[in-house]
Amino acid sequence: MGLYTLAVVAVLLSASRPLRGNCAGDVDNDLLPVVLVPGYGSSQLEARLTAAYEPPAPRCGARKGEGWFRLWPINHTAMRQNPADAPCFADQMSLVYDAVADDYGDAAGVVTRAPFFASTRGLIGWDRLVEQLEATGYRDGETLFGAPYDFRYSVAPRYYGRLAPLIESASSRNRGRPVVLVAHSQGCALAYQFLLSRPLAWRRRFVKHAVLLSAALGGFVEGMNILAAGMDYGLPNLAREATIRLARSQQSALWRLPTPIVFGDRPLVVTPDNNNTTYSAHQITEFLDAIGFPEGVRPYLTRVLPLWEALPPPMVPVTSMIGAGVSTPETFVYGGDGFTGRPKVAYGDGDGNINMASLVAVEKEWSGVEGQVLKVVRFPGAHHGDFLTVDFAVKKVVAEIHEVGRSVKLCSKTGMQRRAMQ
Template identity: 50%
Template structure:
């Protein structure tokens, strides 16, 4: 029963979240063209080039199984030695519980303490197709085209005169990974940042050498922010016209604590989130949404049990309590330092956020058992990201930035 209640709860939150995203789309599109008096269709050469960094689990991901892969069942080895196949998103491969197990096995990663980095499961190679194009995330499942976070935004830009590969570019990434603070390796994350740098420079060259607008959604916003911080300031001022983060969870989200307890079904109502619990817990990116002390005050209860209250300052204890003690070291060394401070990228910024929707603000467990569905205490936000997290960079970014706007929209 618990799994069905949890799935229903997550589906409800997802519906609220996506209803807000549709409201944010026209605002973000208008900001892209805020240089002009109107947003009517214009010739491509008149439009500032745009690079889009999508949100979490929005783009396709391919896999290839090598001889080193040892499947847990013959079914999981069906693709072994047969070249690249689409691992994510593929509805057909997720409609059967047996296939979901294979999906989780092949999507999982592992933290290697010796190298201080994350890696794929043994024998699983992955790649992100269509880098540079919005095709990568317009429809995560291109076979059905019924699960799209970004199509509405891309379509609106196309109506304004944007064309994929000409003045509109996509920067998809392997959303299982992230980046780490200086001094810690991050092979996959650093490679993505290298590709993103070259893409921004290419977009500029292809459009007369002008600077580029970087639009980033949700988790992509926090990644793009880290990217900008790691580029020299002269490079940012030369190549970045404006940074437009949409619904970025600067301070993490309370719901991130629930998903790491019980799994994440990636918004697919027919998938049992508990079946993906182990896979989700193995990912570096699953630690990024945990609420951080930079946004949530020290005394604010986020999770309560019969005998303990957890705040944003108690994440190590929380991870240990839910049986994820192995994640404490990478969380403390590779995640928390990135969010202790949120420095301005020192380029023009326009944050677009949704407000006014019930958003989980505290999770109350009746006992000390996390294997039950908690009661949710709701607060303000966009349905997923808490208001305090959405606004965490304001007013700090107003002072060093030449231009800063915080645009709020509500249902």
């Protein structure tokens, strides 16, 4: 297996009836319906410009009134050929925070959507996993479903209002069998909060198993640097002001921040002022003020932190697949230029993006909880996106999905044997 030597840590926590309400009845195959929840940047986005749009430059308004066009993913080749288009993308991709409503929305005159909901066609970077699932009998829109979303947001009631009916419909189309919910990266946090928002009886009825890939249920340290330095999506010709706006206008940027329950008091950011100030996960509001982003404090305190003050178990069976042993940013040390300069980085364990403290949070918090079934699978040397792109890891994900299906078939046979004996 080389770099991907597999180490399995299985924590099976006994309960009187761990599968209560989740046994699927008479099943003649092991294909449970699967719903895919992508991570950040893994959903297509489309936009259209209305008459209310005020472009920062005349060329940015060229598509006014022309209907829907692709906003994401970026065509980097075209952007390099026409670098003046990069500021247009940044303007149309940025959100606007309404402090009065304490809510986020598109800029005036910009309307966006995530197309192909319920289909895998709306997902970016999931091709290998989808192809391997289809090779084993899954079919898009029949047994396999995608749940794309606008990744610039985080908890969005309108998304949950679509995800719940999709799961119910997927179950109904497959003779009432519960679904396997497969999520990656930010999608894990979204799927987890979604499960907590549903009644326990609903979870047990409609969700057989959740497979979390590279789950960051405690945020990650790089999230702080993104807010301080901005993000440019690899585009040319973007001024610092535009990169800062792209990073800080997105609600999901606050979701990336490391949480106190997972990271505790460890220093995550260090600045070279007279006191050599350090910022831990307990000083996020002070950090936001220090980088010149005080408007982020209120939504962080009202919309983000309350959701991550604890990590209660979802009370549906979970498999967490994580990478390990990859150098991952753990502390950012800024120099004399402050937050406008490039920091020195101290590295620790993780998957290259997500710190190990966040990756193992579910294991730490849910082990020993009565009624919660948890299996943790570690892939030494696996990077953050490998579960979607590297054949060995993808096959392990597919195998895990089918293993869940086989357990339902076994449940059904056991039920029939019991009935035959009565």
